Amino acid sequence: MKLVKSAKFAYTGNEEVTRLLETFRSMVNDAIRVGLESKTKSRFSLVKLCYHDLRQRYGLHQTYAGAACEVAFSIIKKHQKWQRRPYAGRLMLKIDDCRAYKLSYLLLRIPIAPGHYTFLQLRGGEHQLSMLRDPSLKLSALLITPDSVDIMVSKEVLEPMKTEGKDAYDLNIANVTGVSTSSKEPMVYDVSDIVRFNKKYAQVLSHFRRNDRRIGKRLAAKYGRKRRNRTKSLLHVVSKRIVQSAAKDKHTIVLEKLTHIRKRHERGRQRERRATRHAINTWPFWILQKAIKYKAAWEQIPVEFIDPKNTSRTCSACGSVNKRLRFEREWRCPSCGAMLSRDVNAARNLLNRSLGVQAMRFVAGGLVGEAMVRGAPRGAPPIVDASQPGSPSAGAVSSAESVVQLGRRK
Numbered sequence: 001m002k003l004v005k006s007a008k009f010a011y012t013g014n015e016e017v018t019r020l021l022e023t024f025r026s027m028v029n030d031a032i033r034v035g036l037e038s039k040t041k042s043r044f045s046l047v048k049l050c051y052h053d054l055r056q057r058y059g060l061h062q063t064y065a066g067a068a069c070e071v072a073f074s075i076i077k078k079h080q081k082w083q084r085r086p087y088a089g090r091l092m093l094k095i096d097d098c099r100a101y102k103l104s105y106l107l108l109r110i111p112i113a114p115g116h117y118t119f120l121q122l123r124g125g126e127h128q129l130s131m132l133r134d135p136s137l138k139l140s141a142l143l144i145t146p147d148s149v150d151i152m153v154s155k156e157v158l159e160p161m162k163t164e165g166k167d168a169y170d171l172n173i174a175n176v177t178g179v180s181t182s183s184k185e186p187m188v189y190d191v192s193d194i195v196r197f198n199k200k201y202a203q204v205l206s207h208f209r210r211n212d213r214r215i216g217k218r219l220a221a222k223y224g225r226k227r228r229n230r231t232k233s234l235l236h237v238v239s240k241r242i243v244q245s246a247a248k249d250k251h252t253i254v255l256e257k258l259t260h261i262r263k264r265h266e267r268g269r270q271r272e273r274r275a276t277r278h279a280i281n282t283w284p285f286w287i288l289q290k291a292i293k294y295k296a297a298w299e300q301i302p303v304e305f306i307d308p309k310n311t312s313r314t315c316s317a318c319g320s321v322n323k324r325l326r327f328e329r330e331w332r333c334p335s336c337g338a339m340l341s342r343d344v345n346a347a348r349n350l351l352n353r354s355l356g357v358q359a360m361r362f363v364a365g366g367l368v369g370e371a372m373v374r375g376a377p378r379g380a381p382p383i384v385d386a387s388q389p390g391s392p393s394a395g396a397v398s399s400a401e402s403v404v405q406l407g408r409r410k
């Protein structure tokens with residue numbers, strides 16, 4: 001499997017690049033027009049229709065004619081979905097062929113016309129530079145906008161590795177809680193900032209009183225962008241930590257299947273406050289899962305998805321289901337008296353399910369090693385000995401959880 005990452009660089013532009021970007025946009029719009037008129041169904045046929053014409057009319061290097069058709073085709077596709085008239089508005093430029101440009105350290109040479117080049121001085125941090133230095137990564141496409149250059153690097157990734165344990169994560173709106181087969185302490189990542197950002201930016205916009213739709217729209221776009229960027233960078237940090245920790249221990253990552261999360265929290269489906277419903281429905285669970293999945297694949301860590309039905313209502317110690325559970329943050333089992341945080345209980349249930357056991361005793365000083373097989377009657381002989389190293393023994397969960405503060409510590 002081939003995976004692609006991108007490294008973003010800042011650069012100082014020149015007039016030639018600006019002109020090139022504008023010309024490329026015109027080429028894309030030409031190709032879009034041809035594509036619409038001929039009702040092209042495939043990328044390839046669009047290239048066949050436009051390639052020579054674009055090359056002759058604009059006189060740019062050959063790589064741009066093909067790239068413009070590619071970009072045009074994807075814009076047509078995307079706008080069909082949105083039912084809008086396709087049009088390339090933003091200035092951007094793509095070079096698909098890595099042989100068309102040259103990069104020596106941070107000096108980028110891109111072609112303009114045949115035999116004519118321009119140079120861009122890139123600026124990037126240590127992270128970007130390390131990606132360029134990594135010998136296992138291959139340079140692929142290049143994306144230039146008026147203020148950045150994105151260099152795509154690709155890597156051939158092998159099958160996921162054989163792992164020695166599992167980490168299960170329960171995603172909540174305020175935190176991401178993980179339990180592991182090799183450690184007693186739950187891992188808690190505080191993500192309450194995401195709800196805070198949403199609230200804060202909604203508040204800023206609601207205070208906007210001027211009756212001007214255009215400015216209002218522009219403001220909403222600006223704050224939406226800010227909110228998304230902050231959320232994205234937070235999720236980026238969390239997913240990175242989760243994958244790093246799994247890679248260090250050689251663990252599989254267990255996550256919940258999110259298929260019906262929106263449906264479960266539709267209006268009127270269950271009694272919950274409007275604010276809670278809103279927070280759940282705007283929380284970017286998908287983005288976090290996607291980021292974890294992607295980063296895990298990059299490190300060859302397998303990811304498993306488990307049906308989360310009743311994970312918060314089931315007791316991870318005895319397997320009984322507490323149907324009367326509402327919004328209490330503390331889980332107290334009416335059958336066996338186990339007490340632990342609601343999120344840790346849910347994460348433990350995910351881990352139990354993925355290990356194929358129904359419940360695992362881990363009350364401090366309690367009956368360690370009493371686990372139940374799915375469907376087996378209570379008191380059946382244990383199949384998993386939780387006191388053995390490498391199995392999910394849990395110890396005293398009531399002890400202080402280690403909450404990982406994000407962004408404040410390096």
Ligand SMILES: [Zn+2]
Pocket residue numbers: 315316317318319320333334335336337338
């Ligand atoms: Zn219980």
